[in-house]
Every structure is written in C-alpha cells, then in structure tokens.
Amino acid sequence: MSATGQARLAARQIVRVYGQRTVVDHVDLEAEAGRITVIIGPNGAGKTTLFNALAGAEIPDSGQVLLNGRDVTRLDSDDLARLGVARTFQQSTVFSSLTVAENLRVGAENRARDGMVRGLVGLPDRTRFTSRAKVEDVLTELGLRPLRDVQAASLPTGTLRMVELGRALCTRPNVLLLDEPASGLDDAETEELHQLLHRLADRGLALLLVEHDLDLVREAADVVYVMAAGAILASGRPEEVIRRADVRSVALGIPT
C-alpha cells in the first residue's frame, strides 16, 4: 500500500517526451478504490498520453506507475489487464468480426495466460463456465442482452462504447480507466452511464476517467484533476475546482 493507504493506481512524477515536446510533465495522480477520479483539460493537454502510460500502452520516459504499491511501470497493457487494470479507448477497439457476446467473452476469459496449446489440441478452456456466467451478468447490467448475437461491425458508435465498457468489465477489474466514455452517447445513455459508474464505485472499483463534459464531471466525479500543457494545475473536489475562475480560464477556456 502506498502512503495514502487506499490508493489503487498511482502515478509518480510521470514524464513523457515526444521529440522536443514534453507532453506529460512530472505528473502525480491517484485513483482510489471506491472513487470516481476524473482528469479534465483542453485538447492536447496530455490526458490521453498520461492515460496510455497508466494503462501500459506507452512506457513513460521517467516516473513510476504503482498498482497497490507495486511498480508496474514497465508492464505491457495485457499484463496490466491480467492484474486487474482495464481500460476503454477514445476510438472504439471493439472486435468487429465478433458478436457482442463474443467480444465480452474475450474480456472474460483472458485473466489467465495459459490456453494456447490446450486450445490447439482441442481441449476445452478451464475458465469456460465462470467466463460464460460473467458475460451474462455484464450483458444484463449494461442492457446489451438484446444485441447479444449481433456482429459488432454493424453497431452504432454509442453502442460500441457500451460493448467496450462491457468487455473491460468482463476482465473483472479493480481499476477501470475510461477515455471519454460519454462521447457519442445521447442524454439518456449518458444518464445511464452516470448511474453505472456510481454503482461500480460503490462496489469498490477505482475509476479513472478522461472527460470533456463538465456536466458529467459535476455529477459523477469524486475527485478532479485539471491538466493543461502536460502538467496538473489543480486537483480536488469537483465543485470547488470548477468554481475557481483561474482554473476555468486556463484549463477550460471559459472566460472569467
């Protein structure tokens, strides 16, 4: 456990440089269990890069990523997924030739790495009963059951987001990283998403979101980090952070 006691996923002095430009500049951040933590900031602030570093998709140039106090900085994203860090992407990465249920199944059944040789010789997968049950649970929870056997290639963007979220949930995460989960959703869907996020937090998941939508931040966030030009400018309770005029003008481009 790290110094704060409860932290599940933490960034320590993360730096990421592209050529001459420092995209993420000594960022400290914590996503704690049972809380919804949101990173906000203008385009190009380095949010997604930071996100990729936390999810193992990019290795930071310096700094550490800690998962329950364990250094996971150099692990790949699949290692992290198996350790319980799941994520979604800004652009859909749903597997288009699989059905919705199969997409979720991929998430559910890869908690263990074995199975290639077993699969090749035709032995059934050891986890098939538990992963099947998990898929059914998540299908129900996200209201995707009617689309169970629909091929993902034919789904609209909003639904793809939910499928991707479902796939992430099927990996049984302790930490869930969501990159702009509300974009492409209509009002009703966004409202459902809020409720879902709260339910997940209540179950003890650590949620970390990148989000543009201030309404969502106000309604859903427990902690907000404001990021601009690669650095964290402010953090704290959302209503207080957003109320500050300087934060609004610098980070969100809202005139004072």
Add this chain to the structure above:
Amino acid sequence: MLVVDLAIAGIGIGAVAALAGLGLLVTYRLTGVFNLALGAVAMLSAYLLWWMVRVEHWPVGVAATVVLAGVCPLIGLMLDRLVFRPLQQRRASPAELLTATVGVFVLVVGAAFTLWGGQARTDAPSVVPGSVLLLPGDIIVRTETIVELAVVAVLAISLVVVLRTRAGLTVRAVVERRELAELAAINTNRVSAIGWVAGSMLAGLAGILLAPSLRLDPYTLTLLVLETMAVAVVASLTRPGVAIAAALALGVAQSEITQYHLEGRAGSLLRALTSNLFVVALLVALLVKRHLDQSSNDVGTTARLALRRELPTLRGWWIPALVLLAVPLVLSPELLRTAQTIPPLALILVSIVVLSGYGGQISLGQAGFAGLGALLAASLAHTGFLWLPRVGDLVAIPAGALLVVPVGLLTGWPAIRRRGLFLALTTFAVGAFVARFVFAQPEFVTGVSPAPPAVFRNDDSFYVFELVCLGAALVLVRNLHRGRLGRALLAMRDDEAGARASGIDVTRLKVFLFAVSAFIAALGGALLTQSARAFDASTFDPVQSLLWFATVVVFGVDSATGAVLGAAAIVALDASFRPGISTMVIGVLAVLVGRIPGGALYWVRRSFANLIRPPIGPVGPPVRLSPAGAMLATRLRR
C-alpha cells in the same frame, strides 16, 4: 588493380539497383503503395525488348524507345487506373493494397511464362554499345557502367530540383495527408498517376540495363525486387540520397567479396554472398532498424480481406469434400501422381490461412518454411542432420517439421514489433534468404533424394497417407478458429490494442501462430518433394510464396476449405494447360479481389445463399434521385 576493377564492376550493379530503388521510392511516396510488382515490370520490359529485337528484328534503339516511352508509362497508367485508384478511392487497407501488388506481380510472371516459356534466354539485347573505355592507370570501364551512373546522377539531381519547386510541395502534401491535400484542391489523382508512370519507367530502365548481364527468365529478373527492397528499406522508404548511396555501396561491396576465397562451407557461404549481399542487407535492415513503421498506420492488417461471417455455417460439408479428394484413387496412375501434389500444396496454403487469415499477419515467406521442411525430412531419413541421428522415414517427416519451428519462431519475433507492410517484407526476406543461402547451395541439396516413406511406396497408399496428414492438420487448424483460442486470434486480427487491453498476450500469441504455421508449411513441403521424388529448388522459390499467398487470398484468406480448393485448382490448371496459365489466373483474380471481398469461395457461397433465399429487402420505398441529386451524384462519381 583488382580492387578498383571490382569496384567499377560493382558500381554498375549498384547503379541499376539505385534506379530500381528510386522507382520503388517514387511510387511509394507519391501513391502510398509499396509496389512489390516493380521487379515484374522490369522483367516484362526486358522480355519485350528481347522479343522486339531478337524475334521481330527491330533496331535496338527503336525497340528501347517504344518500351521505355510507350509500354512502361502505359503499364503505370493501367496500374493506376484499373487497380490502385479504385482501391484507394474506397480507402482500402494497406493489406489490400499490398495484396493487389502481389496480384500484379503474379499476373505479370504468369503472363511472361505463358508467352515466352520458362526457359532462360542469354541473348538479351544491350541498349548501350559494348565498348570499353581506358582510364589513366590502366583502369578499364565499360560504357554501360558510365551510362548507368550518368542516368542515376541525372535522376538524383532532377529529383532534388523537383522537390524544391512548387510541384514538389504539392507532392509532399499528397504524401503527408492525401485527404487533406484533396481538400486543398490538389489533384491527388494526377500526383498518383505520375508516381505510377515514373515508377514503371524507372523499373523498365533498370530491367533493360540489367538483362544483358543476367539470364532472362520469368523469375531471375523479377527478384530484382529484392535488391530494390533492400535499398528502399535501408533508406527507410524516405530518403532518395541514402537509397542511391546504399545501392552503390552494396554493389561495390558485393563485387569486392569475389576476390576472397575460403575453403569448405565458409567458402560456399562467401560465394553465396557475392550475389546476395542485398538480400542480407534487406534482412538485417528489417530486423535491426527500429522506427520503421511509425508513420504508417497499419491497423486492420488482413481483417478487410477476411470472410464476412454473416453466412450460416455449413454442416457436413466435409463429406462431399472427402469423396472428391478420394476420386484420384480410381483414376489413371498418371493422374494419381499429379493428384499427389494436391494435399501437400493444400497444407502449405492452409499454413498461410492460419497466419494471415486467422491471425492477420501477412506472410510472404511460406516457401522458405516448406523447403526447409522438405530438406530436413529428407536428410533425417537418409543421413541424419548435423548431430541428429538418422531416424525412420515416417518419424523424419514430423521431426523435420518440428525442426523448422524455431525458424518460424525467429520469423515471428519481428512480428512482435512489426505489422502490415514491414512484417510482410520481413517474411519475404526470410524466405528469400533461405532460398539463396540454403536451397541454392549445392552442399545442402545435392544428394537429397526425398521419397515416400517405405510403407507407402505404393502410389495409392501414399496418397491416402497424404490425405490423413492433411486431415490431421485441418483438425488442428479448426481448433485455431473456435473457442477461446479462436476468439483471441480474431481479436488480435481485428484490433491489437483492444486485444491487449482484454488481457491477451499478443506477443506470445503471434509467436505461437508463426510456430504452428511453420510446422504445417514444413509438413506440406516434405510431402510435396516426396510426391515429386526430388528436391527442386524452384519449387520453393520466393516467387512461389507470393503465388501461394495470392491463391489463399483469392479463395478466402480465412477459409481453410478455400485453401484446399485453391490447391486443387492450381494443380488441375497446371495439369490441363501450359505452365503459367494457373499463375496468370490467380494473378487476375488477386488483382480483382478488392471487388470480391471475402474471396471467391465466399462469393460463390453468398451467391448460392441468395439464390435459395433472396436477401430480405429493406422496408419502405426505394431511393429515388431528384434531378438535383442525380447531378450531384454524377459530379461525385467524377
């Protein structure tokens, strides 16, 4: 002055490689297509010149002008208009574009085979008078070398000049972001057309200049593409200056090696280097160079070529298939002998389906795995291999195939970092490397006499044995397409980042897939040579890898059944028509595959399905265009 003489001889080769390399770069930069078929265009030009001069007795100058100023630009325009522009207009994936170039390659090789036969001609006409020049210090320079160098110099200078003008800016805009350039009212189609024409002309020039010093046959000159690729990859596909320098340096170095002689194995390795330094450079550059594919956004791999899954799965299809495959048993002995090549070829094609169809990894080097499997199985059965003892001929087949697995792992290793184009090039380079340094080396292949295992000497029983092997492989392959493993592979093919985020160890999965594929290909290779009762290096020529890949794509890249059908089709065509026809047919179909997505088998099945049960039309009135809408539509179409 041996060193200087050799250097001058090397410069000639280097200059031609530079020409072809510039052709490849120009086309790649202007159109975004890595034209594998470039060597085929060079070969075709050389053949046309030979035909005009030696058969039709035209003067060399006239013939060369017709070829270079007439035929080559025409080929370029045809490639642009008929093949690549339609593909790019519907935003085809890099895998589709690469497949189309493979299709063109196969088509041209097939056409040359059909028109002029497979025999080598040594009387390719030279466009430059064969005189020599005496430089101070008793250095002899052939006029050809000077002409080649001069052409390269002129091209390099004009390239630099053009890129600095406004036209150059336009070109760079198109190369950077095609869609944005279109928005800026740049005629991207014209830029592409220029790229194709210039690339074809350079390829033709290289082919014509090179032909007199090589023998002219459909394969040899075509593989100029290897030299070309080496040069282009060393230059990271961007810097013409580096390409020219690399070409000249490699040419000189290759020539200088000829002055050294070593004994034994090392000696033959050195001899092999004197004509294959470019292949080594290509392989090393592909394995060592990092940051090669940062600019190319190669997502999607072969997914767009793959079978769409909306058709109901057929049950029991294998019963008629088995009956069909058993038919040769009741046919004449000669036909049975011919049919014996179907199951091995099917195995090789299935190995491509596994890798490219199921896993999305393009492989253009399967002939290498197959040939190694054949060699190892034969050596193990007769003499033993290195420190390994002789084993029974039945054990030797799987044992040999197992020994090829490490080679598969080694090829799969770059796949961890490389995707799309550069992975395809790496596999092609590995295949070419094995062909040049193993299959072409007498001490590896002389005395190798593959024969069916003793228990299956009888033709009938060997054919049945082959079918059993194919069946066993198909069972394994089916397991790769279902359950957890099947889903993991499709996930990796559809979206690698998503697969990783779901906990799939993509790295291990890719390497595993390469190992399985290499094993199946090696098995097929062993049976193929056994059915022929001989090891023939040309069976495992790198060009074959391209033909086989094209066949798999044509019959449905992720269909194992399609692969078996494809093997049967190739063998049947080869048995019924003159050599080259089958290659040409596959080439035509591969070029068109963009228009029949999913492959021929899928197309046939869908058509049948629609016959039986017409697709349910959408509810509501059909679309009707108003006059204004019709006008807009015609303008958009233009």
